[in-house]
Amino acid sequence: MEISSKTDDVKVEHRSSLRETVVESGRAFTRRIRWIDIGFIVLFVVLLIYTALTSENFFTERNISNILRQNVPNGLISLGMLFVILTGGIDLSVGSVVALAAILTAGLQADTSIPVAIAVALGASAACGLFNGIMVARFKLEPFIVTLATMGAIRGGVFVISDTPQMPADPAFRRILGGFVGGGGWLDSLAVAAVIMLACFPLAWIFLNRTTTGRAVVAIGGNKEAVRLAGINVESKIILVYVLSAFLSGMAGILLAARLGISQPSLGSAYELDAIAAVVIGGGVMGGGGGGALGTLGGVFTLGLINNLLNLQNVQSYYQQIVKGAIILFAVLARRKQR
Amino acid sequence: MNPKKLLSLLIMVTVLLAVAVPMQVIAQDDNTLRIGMVNLTQSAPYFIGMSRAVEEEAAVYENIELIITDANGDIAKLTSDVEDVLAQDVDGIIISAGWIEAAPAALDAIQQAGVPVVLVDRLLKDGEYTSWIGPDNFTIGVQDGEYIVERLGGEGLLVVLRGGPADNTIGLDRTNGVLSIVEASNIEVVMAPDFGNWSEDGGFTLMEDMLAQHDQIDAVFCENDSMCLGAQKAIEDAGRSDEMFLVGVDGQKEALVAIMEGTNYAATGLNNSDQIGRAAFHRLMAILAGATAPKDTAFPSPRITIDNVIKYYNPDSVF
Numbered sequence: 099m100e101i102s103s104k105t106d107d108v109k110v111e112h113r114s115s116l117r118e119t120v121v122e123s124g125r126a127f128t129r130r131i132r133w134i135d136i137g138f139i140v141l142f143v144v145l146l147i148y149t150a151l152t153s154e155n156f157f158t159e160r161n162i163s164n165i166l167r168q169n170v171p172n173g174l175i176s177l178g179m180l181f182v183i184l185t186g187g188i189d190l191s192v193g194s195v196v197a198l199a200a201i202l203t204a205g206l207q208a209d210t211s212i213p214v215a216i217a218v219a220l221g222a223s224a225a226c227g228l229f230n231g232i233m234v235a236r237f238k239l240e241p242f243i244v245t246l247a248t249m250g251a252i253r254g255g256v257f258v259i260s261d262t263p264q265m266p267a268d269p270a271f272r273r274i275l276g277g278f279v280g281g282g283g284w285l286d287s288l289a290v291a292a293v294i295m296l297a298c299f300p301l302a303w304i305f306l307n308r309t310t311t312g313r314a315v316v317a318i319g320g321n322k323e324a325v326r327l328a329g330i331n332v333e334s335k336i337i338l339v340y341v342l343s344a345f346l347s348g349m350a351g352i353l354l355a356a357r358l359g360i361s362q363p364s365l366g367s368a369y370e371l372d373a374i375a376a377v378v379i380g381g382g383v384m385g386g387g388g389g390g391a392l393g394t395l396g397g398v399f400t401l402g403l404i405n406n407l408l409n410l411q412n413v414q415s416y417y418q419q420i421v422k423g424a425i426i427l428f429a430v431l432a433r434r435k436q437r
Numbered sequence: 438m439n440p441k442k443l444l445s446l447l448i449m450v451t452v453l454l455a456v457a458v459p460m461q462v463i464a465q466d467d468n469t470l471r472i473g474m475v476n477l478t479q480s481a482p483y484f485i486g487m488s489r490a491v492e493e494e495a496a497v498y499e500n501i502e503l504i505i506t507d508a509n510g511d512i513a514k515l516t517s518d519v520e521d522v523l524a525q526d527v528d529g530i531i532i533s534a535g536w537i538e539a540a541p542a543a544l545d546a547i548q549q550a551g552v553p554v555v556l557v558d559r560l561l562k563d564g565e566y567t568s569w570i571g572p573d574n575f576t577i578g579v580q581d582g583e584y585i586v587e588r589l590g591g592e593g594l595l596v597v598l599r600g601g602p603a604d605n606t607i608g609l610d611r612t613n614g615v616l617s618i619v620e621a622s623n624i625e626v627v628m629a630p631d632f633g634n635w636s637e638d639g640g641f642t643l644m645e646d647m648l649a650q651h652d653q654i655d656a657v658f659c660e661n662d663s664m665c666l667g668a669q670k671a672i673e674d675a676g677r678s679d680e681m682f683l684v685g686v687d688g689q690k691e692a693l694v695a696i697m698e699g700t701n702y703a704a705t706g707l708n709n710s711d712q713i714g715r716a717a718f719h720r721l722m723a724i725l726a727g728a729t730a731p732k733d734t735a736f737p738s739p740r741i742t743i744d745n746v747i748k749y750y751n752p753d754s755v756f
Contacts, residue, residue, distance in 0.1 A: 155525050409521040
């Protein structure tokens, strides 16, 4: 008995030093700035200048407010997607979770209070993430397949539980979460949802860079086996990122229902694509091994800005899709060269 | 940054600008009327036809500038598109809301901006709009239902193919219209359990399954013509064309041909997006000129059968 406990002590000591190394390498990952990131910052600035020069309606309070508000769902979903991608996974079910949360919030408001409706929606969203996480971490299934399956199943469930084509949201809920901060001046055009979304990014940065769990998440994508050997519970971290992803998607759904004033079961279709694009443009590497919160925020707004710019320039939707596709391809191509 | 990296960055920026630069800076001429055409989707010929009709009518006038958007079926993007169009100081907006039922935030934004909004095709609930022009889908269904009951003499089995998904009310209205008439007769109704997604191949697959399940089918109703065209092929492949007839909705060109040729494609209800689009454009122009427009205008949707099909057939139409 005594001998074995001694060896355990040695192991623990050895593990904790390994753990520090892993955590350090995780930190290094998020800190390294690559030329491609500078490239995208330049692209972002060029876009801004170009738009300002060609469209007199761009730098108006209304338009800036629009851009901020329009990117709330993608901002939150992309953040969750970033966590998942950092661990080498992917979450295709985010759009369906958006619909689930939106339908539950709007649907339950009629029978219960708004906070209860929101709590149930967030709980259900997190449960979806828990299921994804357990399937991936414990049953060792391909994240792509697991979340592809839940993407379809959750969407089907949403259609089953929503007995009407569209559910109107409570006016009070709409006013609070779908409205503006208010208080005079520019605060009148600052959406509450935008504040919530923007606040999540520094929190995510702190999580990824200043907490042991966050650094482990980053390190898992780099070398899962090394992290496991360091005595870090990889399974629980992987489950955590899927829960976070679903939770943030649930928040996106709730804020979307508040903004639109209604919710419908087909809400959030194909949102996973924009989120993956934002993460990749922001420096995320598919399969893990790179990416950070601030980069993702940049990715979200680069995409959002391109959308808005092309709309203001009256560029047809089909061309918009080509431009977006080209940018995503360049982002991936450039990063592949880097490695 | 080494030269290679700089080069690929340059390529990136160039591609972007190459697409953006030819789109000229919008002339801020006082004489120019700016109109927004906001589409929920351009995924079906019906909706493309609607947008094209507005485009063609606007092109007649030199000082009308049309801003067209397409939300790819996403109601959140539709709302953003409305905001982006409003940010360009448009004089009026036409909304083709596809299959959605309500878009309160989008309508609120327009109301705040104080520009007139004309809804086409879809009548959006719970919001202020200036005028609506579109088909009365329930009435089209009723017409189809009357035809089915009359032709079957109130007896037999009717199969219904729905477009889906369940959050569209256009299909629901049409089917409910049919059911409101058929349910008063002795006709037995069987709904295909799955959705045909409004497409020919969807209708084909659904009909194959229904044919396998039922030895005797007397009539088929489809929520649109595309699905009925697919179903007709499945029935033909099964060698059961003489057993049943088909009734659809829309007046799609291919369906009109099938009716004209005297096949078992028996009837459809006209729902002409080209005419509705043109009417909506002129409705908006009249409103901008100061006319007081009627709030709701249901476009006439006559029933089309072999007796009158020649009046509605236009070989040059898009849809």
